[in-house]
Amino acid sequence: MELLQLQYFLAVARLEHMTEAARSLHVTQSSLSKTIGRLEEDLGVPLFDRTGRKLRLNEYGNRFLRRAEKALFELEQGRQELSDLSNPEYGTLNLAVNTAGMLPHILHEFRKKRPHIHFHVQMLTTQEMVTLIHRGEVDFCLSSPPIEEDDIECQIVYIDPILIAVPAGHRLTDRSSVSLPELKDEWFVGVRKGHGTRDLLDSVCESVGFTPKYVYEGNEPARLSALVEAGIGIAFIPSTAMNLRDRMHYLQVEGHELVREIALLWRKSRYISRAALEFREVVLEYFGSISKKTN
Structure with a gap:
């Protein structure tokens, strides 16, 4: 079993469409199809029910997906931790929000502290944010309402x-x-x-x-x-x-x-880089200053 097979399987499992998955991975559909076929041969079971180019995870696929996500998540966490240790001044902060009115002020303050850190922000619905947190694809979410789940750390900030x-x-x-x-x-x-x-x-x-x-x-x-x-x-x-x-x-x-309660969310098991820790401090300082003004 190869790492590339797992990465391709994850893309197909999430999109359940071979053409769209190939496009997202920037590979040909035939190459993707062959890679998924080799993975199924290695595992000895089919992972999808196929109807034309549309695929749907079967019971084998659903069970394997949970394991594959955990494996790739841990590998990505390891990569991020080593990158943080070797080059802490650079990197990318991935954020998702469903409330963005105060975000320009927060990002402005963070950029003054960490000018070489890039950030990528997505405006999403609450459920879309939860999905990205569980997948480990974002460092933090700024959400209203707060979200209480076992693997999600939720800190109400305002x-x-x-x-x-x-x-x-x-x-x-x-x-x-x-x-x-x-x-x-x-x-x-x-x-x-x-x-x-x-x-x-x-x-x-x-x-x-x-x-x-x-x-x-x-x-x-x-x-x-x-x-x-x-x-x-x-x-x-x-x-x-x-x-x-x-x-x-x-x-x-x-x-x-x-x-409305505004909360900062993150996955409990996710590695938090030094830049991400500083971002959290900027968020807390910002909302703390607002609270002082209104009290």
């Missing part, structure tokens, strides 16, 4: 109040607060389902008797302010995303402690 943002001239601009039932006939702009804060807010609204009506659902929370300003709809806006220079009015929510 409790963020959520406000209602309305455009100038809206019927509520002379108010400082509003109850949720008063918003049942409003049109909302928000992020798509699957983003933690959206799911939380929908649940709270449903608990008081209505489901928010969305005129816009997207993947970019930063765009919501512009849509509110344009009068497209109102929005739930975390306090960390509030900008007093916007032509909007912000209201407190009456009768509910409407907050």
Whole structure:
């Protein structure tokens, strides 16, 4: 059994499509197919049920996948640890977020401390982040809501109040607060389902008797302010995303402690480089400074 066979098997198992897997690996489909075939010969069992170019892991494949992921994860951890020991000033920090409003400030502070460390950031849904954590493909995730699982370390870094943002001239601009039932006939702009804060807010609204009506659902929370300003709809806006220079009015929510918890997540068994440890310190310092300002 060869390392290359395991790497190819992982790509096919995750995509369950030979053409797409070949494209992701930058190899020909015939080469990939032959490599998977040799692996199945070595193991003595088929790993996939095949329907044309579409493949689906069978019971043998599912069991082998868990072992292969663990093996490749440990090898990658070893490579990262040796790289960190031999050249600690350089490297790559892989991040995933489902809340990104404060990320520019955090990355700016981190870059001042570690100018030669590259970082790669992905904006994902909560479930997509969990998948990458389990695979060991990210150093840290910045998530709202927190995620509690056996292999995930979860450190809550900030409790963020959520406000209602309305455009100038809206019927509520002379108010400082509003109850949720008063918003049942409003049109909302928000992020798509699957983003933690959206799911939380929908649940709270449903608990008081209505489901928010969305005129816009997207993947970019930063765009919501512009849509509110344009009068497209109102929005739930975390306090960390509030900008007093916007032509909007912000209201407190009456009768509910409407907050989101922001957490830093990482896989417990993952090797944490010195650069990653410093990034964690920057995150804690940043949110600590915000807490002092608001208290």
